[in-house]
Amino acid sequence: MQALRLTAWKSDPELIEVDEPEPGPGEVVVKVAGAGACHSDLHLMHDFTDGLLPWGPPFTLGHENAGWVEAMGPGVTGLAAGDPVAVYGPWGCGRCARCRVGMENYCERQAELGAAGGGLGHDGGMARYMLVPSDRWLVPLGDLDPVAAAPLTDAGLTPYHAIKRSLPLLGAGSTAMVIGAGGGLGHMGVQILAALTPATIIAVDQNQGALDRASQVGAQHGVISGEDAADQVRDITKGRGIDVCIDMVGVDATLALGAAVTRPMGHLTIVGIGGGTLPISFFSIAYEVSVATTYWGTIPELMEVVTLAAEGRITPHIQRFGLADAHTAYEAMQAGTLEGRAVIIPD
Ligand SMILES: [Zn+2]
Ligand SMILES: [Zn+2]
Structure with missing residues (x-):
């Protein structure tokens, strides 16, 4: 499959052919409906150099994702193929006191984990499929359209x-x-x-x-x-x-x-x-x-944001781009001409 990958700091992302992910124990592969393009992606492309972060390229961009459950590894329960889900973005250890209350954005062991999440060191959602290493990072979307819901996970949360x-x-x-x-x-x-x-x-x-x-x-x-x-x-x-x-x-x-x-x-x-x-x-x-x-939000807060959207009380305004046009989205973002959130639709 094609993936929009950052291959080095201080470079533009490239569309590269990569293997489709396979879910291991406890893991879920999500078919990406939409991956929001975030202003922080521009910082990833332009402002970082080796050693500034405990992680780095190469990885697939896209830390604001929603889609459908595609495949589940052994031990994953309570989900079914085709379920629409939002992907919680900051991936903590799951075991420290902060993570235990769903506050993985402030995981106490983040430094030793290396990568900060999908699209932030791990492969993100700007590809047809995304590997989510734990099912605790998936929030059910109910009747919400996963394309329009993708921005809820960062621009909303x-x-x-x-x-x-x-x-x-x-x-x-x-x-x-x-x-x-x-x-x-x-x-x-x-x-x-x-x-x-x-x-x-x-x-x-x-x-x-x-x-x-x-x-x-x-x-x-x-x-x-x-x-x-x-x-x-x-x-x-x-x-x-x-x-x-x-x-x-x-x-x-x-x-x-x-x-x-x-x-x-x-x-x-x-x-x-x-x-x-x-x-x-x-x-x-x-x-x-x-x-x-403040940095991002908690898993319970993402559930609250999804609820607000499901009730029609908040609605992300989005502009849709194909994966091959992602660079256009980032150019428009840089120029300040986007109206609302750019969402990359891989398929
Ligand atoms: Zn962001
Ligand atoms: Zn933690």
Whole structure:
């Protein structure tokens, strides 16, 4: 079968013929319906070199996957061929205290495991079949279309986890700001905020088209990023500032904006791996603001995200690409012209 593989750091992925996977004991082969193209794939192609991570190429890209159970190895029970499933992405050890509660994104033994998951050291979903080494990483999709559901596993799960930690701050009269609101994670984050909270949602992005997309999925206000963005946010909140900032971008300018407008005791949550830095000193940020990075989400949270989608309360907006056109998707992502999430359809 053809697979889109990263064969070396600092290179473009290549379509390469590889053997179809066979499931060993406890393993499941999934026929991939869709594999989301993630902005972090661009970082994999461009920003890493040998030794920066405990894993590396060659591997098949695609860490945001859904499909159908194709074949099961010995010992796998409770699944049947043809079952539609989402593939949970961060693969932990399964035995540490974090993994035991489904928080494999924060596995305590990640360093010794090497690869971080399918499409992140292990072979991912940008091929007809994907080997999933444990059935605990499969979440049933019910009636959801696996192509449209693929982005739930990262573009949905990552903002869900980031928002969930701040729910106590997001009661009536509160304000949440999503930076990068028109992007793959942002448009899901806006929908999740609208589904879970009564907060007023302020979308921040670079152009009016992105703000329009955010407003179509639940943002009440839109602000174009730039020098007077902070003043606009202060005006919208009548000077009070925002309770929670979810920064899907994470460059210097977006971090500075979040720090400038987050009110005392608010949360500033950095989701985007844009590589910016946020200098913190006693007077540079409001009192008792908590700054946190978050990484992906937990297995129970993925089940909750799937439930929200099944109830029609969140819907990934997707653009479909064939495997041979994956490079087009990544070019559009780099150029900022994607509308919603690019999903690669291998078959
Ligand atoms: Zn991702
Ligand atoms: Zn673990």
